[in-house]
């Protein structure tokens with residue numbers, strides 16, 4: 001279970017009093033996350049999620065937490081942070097930053113069909129538009145700077161063909177990011193990790209998305225690429241499923257039309273999205289952190305996707 005910091009109901013008896021939530025009635029560790037310690041928390045007021053941040057520093061948190069509040073206030077279905085009585089959204093628990101957010105209804109859709117991809121595409125476009133007037137700025141902390149710094153740390157653990165692919169792709173992305181097409185892409189706050197496991201559905205209707213702790217300011221197209229690489233992929237081969245891609249992109253485009261520069265940048269961005277998650281998975285596998293129990297995600301999945309995006313032209317963006 002990926003609970004890095006153990007918390008008991010007793011620990012919350014006094015602590016919870018700083019929130020207008022009544023008494024804490026039940027607390028259950030959540031096993032599926034890989035970055036933070038998460039708990040389902042039942043209080044006298046309802047159902048919430050308690051997150052203890054293991055890697056993010058206190059001063060980095062306002063961006064994520066204020067972004068969730070900003071988006072929730074604009075009707076995007078994301079967890080709303082619960083302020084403490086003193087107005088603070090982030091408080092200390094066991095010496096680490098912690099937050100309570102509303103619990104979303106529904107369940108992940110791990111076998112998405114075009115109808116689900118359309119819901120995700122429409123919501124992503126609305127989220128990008130709703131973030132335009134968000135006043136805080138923080139770069140994507142898993143962006144090119146992180147990739148460039150992390151690739152040499154991971155490379156010694158790889159077979160030569162993998163290390164060569166990593167080197168070549170980092171160089172390709174650095175060159176692309178230095179060009180005029182990249183500079184012209186629309187930017188703003190992006191989720192940057194909108195995978196199947198971070199979106200809730202009730203039936204075919206999307207009820208919300210969560211896990212904003214990789215969010216940052218980056219190109220909107222990068223966010224679309226990350227999302228397509230997960231929602232529209234054939235898991236066995238890494239190939240894109242055209243029907244799902246079309247559904248997601250058309251729904252996005254209907255709410256926020258793609259620009260000419262985005263058409264040119266689409267394939268490089270799909271590669272960038274694959275590289276980012278291949279590298280983070282390699283890092284988690286080869287340079288693991290202490291946890292009570294942690295199952296790293298499989299890096300070869302994204303290596304396959306990256307090789308596929310290099311070799312095969314993706315369906316084009318809608319015009």
Ligand SMILES: Nc1ncnc2c1ncn2[C@@H]1O[C@H](COP(=O)(O)OP(=O)(O)O)[C@@H](O)[C@H]1O
Pocket residue numbers: 030032033034035036037038049079101102103104105197198210211212213
């Ligand atoms: N606001 C929420 N509402 C409902 N479930 C949530 C919420 N936040 C997190 N979860 C549950 O907790 C799990 C882990 O959360 P996640 O944010 O993905 O963790 P991590 O940041 O550690 O990767 C999710 O898969 C989901 O089941």
Ligand SMILES: N[C@@H](CCOP(=O)(O)O)C(=O)O
Pocket residue numbers: 032033034035193195197198211277280281297
């Ligand atoms: N989505 C990433 C890892 C981040 O985990 P999450 O549980 O916070 O989404 C991956 O699949 O590598």
